Amino acid sequence: MEIVILAVVIAVVALGAISGLVVSSRKKKQLPPAPPSSPSVTAPPAEPHVGEEAETPGAEPRRTVEEVELPVPEAPAAEAPAEASVAPAEPEAPAAPAVEVPEPTAGRLVRLRTRLSRSQNSLGKGLLTLLSREHLDEDTWEEIEDTLLTADVGVAPTQELVERLRERVKVLGTRTPEELRALLREELLALIGTDADRSVHTEPGVGVNGEEKPGVVMVVGVNGTGKTTTTGKLARVLVADGKSVVLGAADTFRAAAADQLQTWGERVGARTVRGPEGGDPASIAFDAVKEGIAENADVVLVDTAGRLHTKTGLMDELGKVKRVVEKHGSVDEVLLVLDATTGQNGLVQARVFAEVVNITGIVLTKLDGTAKGGIVVAVQRELGVPVKLVGLGEGADDLAPFEPEAFVDALIGD
Numbered sequence: 001m002e003i004v005i006l007a008v009v010i011a012v013v014a015l016g017a018i019s020g021l022v023v024s025s026r027k028k029k030q031l032p033p034a035p036p037s038s039p040s041v042t043a044p045p046a047e048p049h050v051g052e053e054a055e056t057p058g059a060e061p062r063r064t065v066e067e068v069e070l071p072v073p074e075a076p077a078a079e080a081p082a083e084a085s086v087a088p089a090e091p092e093a094p095a096a097p098a099v100e101v102p103e104p105t106a107g108r109l110v111r112l113r114t115r116l117s118r119s120q121n122s123l124g125k126g127l128l129t130l131l132s133r134e135h136l137d138e139d140t141w142e143e144i145e146d147t148l149l150t151a152d153v154g155v156a157p158t159q160e161l162v163e164r165l166r167e168r169v170k171v172l173g174t175r176t177p178e179e180l181r182a183l184l185r186e187e188l189l190a191l192i193g194t195d196a197d198r199s200v201h202t203e204p205g206v207g208v209n210g211e212e213k214p215g216v217v218m219v220v221g222v223n224g225t226g227k228t229t230t231t232g233k234l235a236r237v238l239v240a241d242g243k244s245v246v247l248g249a250a251d252t253f254r255a256a257a258a259d260q261l262q263t264w265g266e267r268v269g270a271r272t273v274r275g276p277e278g279g280d281p282a283s284i285a286f287d288a289v290k291e292g293i294a295e296n297a298d299v300v301l302v303d304t305a306g307r308l309h310t311k312t313g314l315m316d317e318l319g320k321v322k323r324v325v326e327k328h329g330s331v332d333e334v335l336l337v338l339d340a341t342t343g344q345n346g347l348v349q350a351r352v353f354a355e356v357v358n359i360t361g362i363v364l365t366k367l368d369g370t371a372k373g374g375i376v377v378a379v380q381r382e383l384g385v386p387v388k389l390v391g392l393g394e395g396a397d398d399l400a401p402f403e404p405e406a407f408v409d410a411l412i413g414d
């Protein structure tokens, strides 16, 4: 009997062990299907609609990362290309980027004067050296003319300046270096002009419904001239001057442009209104101004797309952006961004843009990388519109209000 009981117990234990093994192997087989939770990694980045992202700027990717427990560096990696082209020296932004305090704008051109060293050597100092020659013969005057033309001053302004210099040097007779510097300073200033209104108009106005409307600035220009960067830097200039800013990412042609602009905005606490890639720029610009009115912002900056200027479709699009924005009220400033290193090509672009929209100010970028500082004169003559800002480097605060005196002083040195 005892033997029977013992056999039954052994059988029960053996059965239990076998069933335990079966269950655990089933569990193991069920494990692989677990990863299906990963679709939530890709699902959240649903295409936003116009204006949506403006309400939750930058929040979406970060929330996604937390949900799926990816390593934190993954999110910035997705934005890395845009970040790199904005400010390569910047450390990667952590989850909540601290709002920066931009440098004050007063005297920026004076602080950045050494960046003009190439123009300084070939234009300013080159002219002074030539004018200091004991005998100002025809060959020397020709060299003076060549110096001005090489610096992109333009044919007509060059001839005017040379004529003026010839006259005044004759009157002067013997010339001390100080007299020559003063004379050249005066004549270069006359050529650039000191009377023009070079302020960027951002004063609030009255909207179509009688409500207060922010100042509206459209930034236009061919892609690659530094347009998006300039819009971001201009936001910093305005914030530095105590204004609140809303950005409109109406450059829907280049995929990374909106990200790039948003990154600039986040750095100074400015909201960016954006839409889907390839979306309607006019509708984004419209929404940006609407948002600016709702937020009671001081200024709305609208970055636009500028594919090759020969594409009439795109140029018409710019006109449309302006007309649509004007449904809210006036556009107060249309800034044309030109790359100073492109010389005559820049002037051709300027002409085409001026035909489509009423340009009210010029931003000359990359003046730090060229000996052709004379383009300031040429482009003003071409459009009859003043240079208002100059880009003197890739740094966040390297955009300076243009001051003719400080510019000429930097060119001819102390």
Ligand SMILES: Nc1nc2c(ncn2[C@@H]2O[C@H](COP(=O)(O)OP(=O)(O)OP(=O)(O)O)[C@@H](O)[C@H]2O)c(=O)[nH]1
Residues within 6 Å of the ligand: 085, 086, 222, 223, 224, 225, 226, 227, 228, 229, 230, 251, 254, 257, 305, 306, 364, 365, 366, 367, 368, 369, 390, 391, 392, 393, 394, 398
């Ligand atoms: N050295 C120098 N580089 C500049 C200046 N302004 C802009 N850049 C650089 O020019 C490059 C192009 O600038 P973006 O702002 O991307 O050009 P964009 O015109 O907006 O081009 P899209 O966004 O394609 O329309 C970037 O690498 C900028 O850092 C400047 O004043 N000096």
